[in-house]
Amino acid sequence: LKALYGVKAAQDMWVAGSGAASVAGGAAGGDMNAVRVELNIGSSKSTSTSELKQNEVRGSTLTAGGNVNMVATGQSGTSGDLHITGSGITGNNVTLVAQNDLLLDAASNNREQKSANNSSGWAAGVHVSVGKETGIGVQASGYQSKGGDDGKTTEYVNTRVNARDELSMSSGRDTVIAGAQALGDKITADVGRDLLVSSLQDTDDYTSWQKNVSGGASFTFGSMSGSASLSISNSKTKSEYASVGEQSGLFAGDKGFDITVGRHTQLDGAVIASTATADKNALDTGTLGWRDINNSAEYSSDSKGIIGGYAGDKNGSGGGAIPIIGIGAHDDASGTTHSAIADGTITVRDKENQQQDVASLSRDTDNANGHIDKIFDKEKVQEQQELAGLFGQMANQAAGDVGAAMGWGEYSAEKAAIHGVIGALQASLGGGNALAGGVAGLSSEAFGKMVMDYLGSHTSLGESEKGAIVQWAAAVSGAAVGGVIAGTNGAQSGAAASVDSV
Numbered sequence: 001l002k003a004l005y006g007v008k009a010a011q012d013m014w015v016a017g018s019g020a021a022s023v024a025g026g027a028a029g030g031d032m033n034a035v036r037v038e039l040n041i042g043s044s045k046s047t048s049t050s051e052l053k054q055n056e057v058r059g060s061t062l063t064a065g066g067n068v069n070m071v072a073t074g075q076s077g078t079s080g081d082l083h084i085t086g087s088g089i090t091g092n093n094v095t096l097v098a099q100n101d102l103l104l105d106a107a108s109n110n111r112e113q114k115s116a117n118n119s120s121g122w123a124a125g126v127h128v129s130v131g132k133e134t135g136i137g138v139q140a141s142g143y144q145s146k147g148g149d150d151g152k153t154t155e156y157v158n159t160r161v162n163a164r165d166e167l168s169m170s171s172g173r174d175t176v177i178a179g180a181q182a183l184g185d186k187i188t189a190d191v192g193r194d195l196l197v198s199s200l201q202d203t204d205d206y207t208s209w210q211k212n213v214s215g216g217a218s219f220t221f222g223s224m225s226g227s228a229s230l231s232i233s234n235s236k237t238k239s240e241y242a243s244v245g246e247q248s249g250l251f252a253g254d255k256g257f258d259i260t261v262g263r264h265t266q267l268d269g270a271v272i273a274s275t276a277t278a279d280k281n282a283l284d285t286g287t288l289g290w291r292d293i294n295n296s297a298e299y300s301s302d303s304k305g306i307i308g309g310y311a312g313d314k315n316g317s318g319g320g321a322i323p324i325i326g327i328g329a330h331d332d333a334s335g336t337t338h339s340a341i342a343d344g345t346i347t348v349r350d351k352e353n354q355q356q357d358v359a360s361l362s363r364d365t366d367n368a369n370g371h372i373d374k375i376f377d378k379e380k381v382q383e384q385q386e387l388a389g390l391f392g393q394m395a396n397q398a399a400g401d402v403g404a405a406m407g408w409g410e411y412s413a414e415k416a417a418i419h420g421v422i423g424a425l426q427a428s429l430g431g432g433n434a435l436a437g438g439v440a441g442l443s444s445e446a447f448g449k450m451v452m453d454y455l456g457s458h459t460s461l462g463e464s465e466k467g468a469i470v471q472w473a474a475a476v477s478g479a480a481v482g483g484v485i486a487g488t489n490g491a492q493s494g495a496a497a498s499v500d501s502v
Contacts, residue, residue: 104177170190
C-alpha cells in the first residue's frame with residue numbers, strides 16, 4: 001500500500017506539473033482566469049470517546065497423584081449441589097457425587113468496546129479574483145462527520161475433569177455438562193433425573209459506521225458568477241462470529257462407558273465418545289434427544305455516497321451529481337458441531353415418549369466438531385478497501401492516458417477490455433467479487449456509449465449534465481450485472497467498478 005501511494009504521489013506530481021505549465025502558458029497569453037486571493041475565518045471542533053469493559057477469569061486447578069473424591073451431601077435448596085465452573089480436576093480415580101445436581105460448566109472471558117467520534121467545522125470569508133471572473137466575492141463552507149463502532153467478544157474457559165483411570169459420577173437429580181469435558185479411561189455415571197450435555201459457542205460481533213457531509217458555496221460580484229457543491233457519504237462494516245471451540249462431552253478410553261439416566265438424556269452439539277470396542281459402551285436412558293449446532297462467520301463492509309455541484313454566470317449555468325461507490329468486502333464461512341455417541345448399546349426405556357429415531361444419531365465422534373476460525377480482521381479489510389480504491393483511481397487514469405496516446409476511441413473495444421481487467425483486479429484487491437467487477441467494468445464501456453449517444457441525440461443537456469447521467473447509469477448497470485453474477489456482494493463490486501471506469 002505504501003508503494004502504491006508513492007506511485008500515486010508521482011502521478012499527482014506529473015498532473016500538477018502539467019497543470020502548472022498550462023497555467024503558465026495561459027498567463028503568458030493574457031489569460032489570468034485562475035488568480036484568486038481569499039481571506040477566511042472559521043471554527044472547528046472534534047470530540048471522541050472510547051470505552052472498554054473486560055473481564056478475564058482464572059479457574060481453580062486440583063491435581064492429585066492419587067484419587068480425588070468430591071461429595072455434596074446437603075438435603076435442601078442448592079446445598080446438595082456440586083458445581084464446578086471453569087476449573088480443572090485431575091487424579092488417578094475421580095469420584096464426583098451430588099445429593100442433588102452435579103454441574104460442570106464453563107466460565108467466560110468477556111470484552112466489550114465502544115467508541116464514538118464527532119467533528120464539525122465552518123469557514124466564511126471574502127475573495128478577490130482577477131481574470132474572466134474579475135470581482136469581489138464571498139464564500140462559505142462547512143462539514144460534519146460522525147461515527148462509531150461497537151464490539152463484543154465472549155470466549156469460554158471450559159471445565160475439564162480428567163481421571164487417568166476411572167471417572168465415576170453420580171447425582172440425585174440432574175447432571176449438567178455445559179462447556180465441559182469429562183474424561184476417564186473408564187466412565188461410569190448414575191443420573192437420578194436428566195443428563196444434559198451441551199457445547200457453548202464463542203462469539204465475536206463488531207459493527208462500525210461513519211457519516212460525512214460537507215459543502216460550500218461561492219459568489220463573485222462583478223462577473224456575477226457563483227458555484228456550490230455538496231458531498232454526502234456513508235460507510236458501514238458488520239461482522240458476526242459464533243463457533244464452538246472445545247466440544248463438550250464425556251470422553252472414555254479403552255475401558256468404555258456405562259451410563260444410566262433416570263429420565264432424559266439430551267445432547268446439544270455434544271458427544272459421548274470412547275476408544276473402546278462397542279461391547280464396552282452402554283447408555284441406558286428413559287428418552288434420548290439431540291441437536292446439532294450451526295457455526296457461522298460473516299462480514300460485510302461497504303461505502304456509498306453522492307457528490308454534486310453547480311456553477312453559473314451571466315452567460316449560463318450547469319451542474320449535476322454523481323455517485324460515490326466503494327468496493328464492497330464480504331466473506332463468510334460455516335460449519336456444524338454434531339451430536340454423536342460412540343458405537344455401543346443404547347437402551348431407550350420410554351419408547352412411547354421417545355421423539356427422535358435413534359438410528360439416525362451420528363456415531364462418528366471423531367469428526368463431530370465442525371469448528372470454524374474467525375475470518376474478520378478490521379485492519380486488513382480497511383487496508384484492502386483503501387488499496388482497491390487507490391488502485392482503481394490510478395489504473396483507470398493510466399488507462400485513459402494510454403488510450404489517448406494509442407488513439408483509442410472513447411468507447412472502443414480496447415478500452416472496454418482494459419476496464420474489464422481493472423474492474424476484476426480492483427474487486428479482488430478489495431475483497432469483493434472479481435468476476436462481477438470484471439464483467440461490470442467491461443460492460444460499462446458499451447452501456448456508457450449507448451447512454452451518451454441517446455442523450456446527445458434526444459436532449460439539449462450540457463456536457464456536465466450528460467456526464468453525471470452516464471455515471472448514474474454506470475452505477476445502476478454495474479450493480480445489475482454484478483448482482484446477477486454474485487448477489488449482493490457482486491452488486492457492490494460491479495457498481496464500484498463501473499463508476500470508476502467511466
